């Protein structure tokens with residue numbers, strides 16, 4: 191992996207080679223926690239990796255290692271998790287002041303570009319992460335890809351246009367999966383539907399995303415081209431920390 195990235199490496203710590211994916215998520219989350227300072231307003235991400243961070247943050251607050259932390263959450267599930275962990279949660283009106291956001295990703299490329307949203311929280315995630323002064327993406331090495339689109343790209347769509355757009359894209363030859371199925375569609379925290387699309391190999395993802403966004407009814411996509419300022423990747427050889435140059 192070293193040498194593949196198009197950004198300078200900051201640090202690699204040695205880890206045992208037989209470590210599990212779950213342990214790697216925990217280690218990435220712990221590395222991010224080291225960046226948190228008392229008094230910060232944090233953006234809390236969604237998903238299993240971000241959940242590890244929330245648990246560690248709760249413990250650090252309970253143990254007195256950190257204090258005066260407030261958080262803005264990227265989903266109602268994270269909000270519940272934070273509240274159960276005793277972490278103060280404030281409303282979205284404070285979002286402009288987020289010092290640091292911590293979140294996972296579904297895919298991560300050599301330019302620190304991400305695909306997110308397979309957990310359904312992509313809209314709030316993108317709003318929080320664009321607002322944050324710094325966004326550290328935490329992940330285990332399974333998320334690293336040479337080219338984004340190994341899996342699907344989540345696209346959030348207003349409900350009344352979702353069937354129309356998904357069948358139109360399907361007729362145009364795209365691989366389209368209506369999340370939850372047409373009979374009982376998944377509904378996001380913001381009340382929208384999500385369609386998961388195959389990313390065509392024939393064009394750059396940014397071209398594909400611009401085309402998708404030209405359709406009225408598309409609210410947001412899970413392509414995060416510039417949001418991550420840093421990535422902390424836990425892998426068998428160590429934790430790699432990269433920053434956007």
Ligand code: A5P
Pocket residue numbers: 235236237238239240293294295296305306307308309310311312315
């Ligand atoms: C949530 O909508 C997603 O963007 C998650 O951040 C992403 O799916 C990563 O989740 P895991 O940490 O569970 O892989």
